Amino acid sequence: MTTSTAMQPPYYPIIYVRGFAATMSEIDEATADPYMGFNRGSTVLRQDHQRNPVSFIFESPLLRLMKDHGYTDAFQRGDYLDAPGEVPAKSIWVFRYYERASNLLGSGERVTMEQFALDLRRFILRVRDATCGDDEVRKQSFKVNLVAHSMGGLIGRCYLQNICRHGAPDGYDGTGLELADGSASPHYVNKLFTYGTPHNGIDVLGINVPDLGPIDKFHIANFARDRMREYLKLSTKSGAVNTLDGALDPDCCFSFIGSNYKDYDAFFKLSKQVTGPASDGLVMMANAYIEGSPRSVAHRSHSGYFGLVNSESGYQNLRRFLFGSQRVTARLHVQRLDLPPGVQEKFDNNAQVRGSYYFDTVTRVRAAPNYVLHERRYEQASALLRSFNELINDQKPVYLFTGYLTEKARHAADQALVFTIDVGVRAPLFEINRKFWFNEHIEGFMYQEQITLAIRAQTIRYGLSLQDGIGNAPHKAEIAEAHGQRRIKLPIGTAEGACPGFRGALELIVDPWQ
Template sequence: MATVSAPFYPIIYVRGYAMTPGEIADAVSSPYMGFNTGATKLRQAWDGQVRRHIFESPLVRLMKDCGYRDVYADGSEMVGAVPARSVVIYRYYDSADRDLGDGKALSIVAAAEGLRDLIRQLQAQVCGTDAQALAQFKVHLVAHSMGGLVCRCFLQNDAISTPGDRALVDKVFTYATPHNGIDMAGFNVPGVLGLWDINNFNRKHMAEYLGLPADSERVDSLGGKFNPQQFFCFVGTNYRDYAAAMGLPRALAGEMSDGLVQIENAAVQGAPRAFAYRSHSGPYGVVNSEEGYQNLVRFLFGDLRVDGVLEVDALPLPPSVQRAKDAGHEVRASYYFEATVAPRGATHFTLSERRCDTFSAVMRSFDELLRLGKAQREAPRSPVLFSAFLDTSKVTAGTTVVFSLELAVSTTGYTIDHKLWLDQHVEGEYLFRDTLTLRATPSKDGWKVRYLRTDERWSEGVGTLAEWDGAYYWIALSSKKGFKARLRLELQRSQR
């Protein structure tokens, strides 16, 4: 029987929603249901500038880089033993094809039941009767769009899975899944809209099949049934390039979406996540992207996680606005926090990218950060800048992991006595902007973390040692304008 060795467990890919009969037919006709779709163009910026980059597809890259293979042979799916490093395509849309099934698409619940059965079947195919292999067996679930809801239904609905079933899942990675439903023109899709199963994305219906309370305002919780730290959400921020249905969903979803799923609805509560300027699907889609693949393999197989949070200490006002405040006028403002993370050597991808020009920057009000009483908060709502997964095995020289963080802080604008202040202040002015080069070197006590502010210094220097308090690494940041903050880094080593 196959040797089961962490973290290279079998991968099950669960495709997304196929709306029309034509889309279902296209899905069924594909052996890999989109997981083999590559790309040859990389869109770098919102203005449409394009350069060539060949991305072979997640499936091909997993085969080339990680030694995985499919489970097809002689024109059929293998029914006997399969390797542990297998990619299995969950073909839950086959039943909707009249040649292969009854012509009816499975409900989310039925698809989740089928996923449960597939995992059990795969365990038998990989392990046979080997007691040690059976004890070590797990799978990784990788899903696009509605496929992520099928995975969650399996993991969360007590009528479908047992704790033993859920324990067979090591990690879950979702691309552009509407974890909190789909909103169009500001409204959740109606539950009565059964045409083409669009009501699968209605929050009341979702609460039912996800096993959440019926009165849940949000349905992006795993309900305590699966560890959110083992659940990664890859979020697209490019709404412009989603061309499905002649662009109608893109127009209705609008900015701050991937063209179908709004950014605020695309992640699970408490789960790590990354953002990329990619659309829901298509030539610039999330699945057929280098950014998506790099996050996928680092999350599944990497051994280091770094989380960055910015704790803000001072948000200065421009002199003219400060004078108005000192004179007793009411001043209000909110702030954008932009963060882009990339490992050293990444010439054509980032691990996460949140920017104002793609409507994906983190936004916080002054009250949420520094005037907690007015915001009715007990603690500041400090911006979570990134969760990055890294792989020390990819370090080519020495043992130090190197990555960069581009960080910028700006304001949405100032209002004085409820009127936008434009008399002297320049719109879009930054309070802080710099690129940090971060180095993490393993030591007997954990890690030594050093940093350089490299907008005006070369990144090749040794850098300054970050302060360590026994739990977090701290980097003090400030600007001549008076901005002050502390970058809090948490490093967690995972076992291979």
């Protein structure tokens, strides 16, 4: 007699949801690919300062999940593995939602976001039956991890925020979907990881794309905030639409954001011309995350040779978010800003002083020379930007990034999980009474440092590269523990008396993750 066994976290089935296809030929092309892009890798990466390609083989997220974590794909003998209860939990499924809209295998008719979300519900139940069968214990523990690119993340949100909370919309068939009539139903989602999803819509030349109604043959309105508010069933009537609205804990979502607009060549290379810097070529960085969710940035484009999905950086963030054991959140507390003497004199005499500070941050893990977990740089037009008034008056910490560490990716003999954070603060060009103050300005960084962190079960050690050498962490940090979290604050900043200058603290919050 077979013994019932619950699914064991964190290795739940993974469902991949691809991104937007504009034309019918693109929909057919997507339909013709069994894995809808999750099987695509890359052979080059942008690495040097002159943007020259460097050879580096990344097999694909699909193959790496198989190699590194023992997953299997859910296709066999020309179809999905559907034998009830016989498919392992560690399986990868591709939600082929464009199939029904294609000329190749479907009706050739466009489909709404609500219908895609209903289809996702049906697909998740199919995965449940294939991995659980009639085993009630296993069904009770059944969950999936959704991994989505671009519009796929919005389909996932429509599923979570609309279908699973309100049932099938009027005019749609919810037969067999186990949806409660007008009330919440279990969504079975453990975690949601999105690559370049326009969670707050798509803007062109700073204006949100319009909803053209019946003449919108490409369904561009899927990215118009008014239409998004409708299919996401948001309770707010205006403003941003990147909130989960209580449908899922934002901590269970990860937003992976691209900053390389120059390498995005879709839409006849027009898209990157109208989005420009601070975007991945299609989605503005400011629109590419879920409110309150952990997130990181990579210098990758929306898709293509240097895309987000087919990148080592994307995969490393994905695997660590899904299977990591430690979560690290970094924030910068700016405690003091020292102005150049001439600017300080004007400020003391009640002149209007304006200035914007750019913060560079790069996060790397040990023994990983060909990727970074997070990267925001001034030279890539992706650095964090905060005004003088924001930093002085609001006194809010600057959120830098969230990353995840895993023992499975450790290559060194010791037990520490080691990573580094590069922090750079650029000297601003100040304005005095709305006129630029060039007198004391020299372009460049007023502060740059690489901090090495070594996390162990009982201790956190750190080192500053200028003082201790690169990669060394000789100093034991003072840890404040509360609610299962370990917090440290490391004083950083320019030398005492440096003008312009700053003093602050790098705060790291480390907590267990599963």
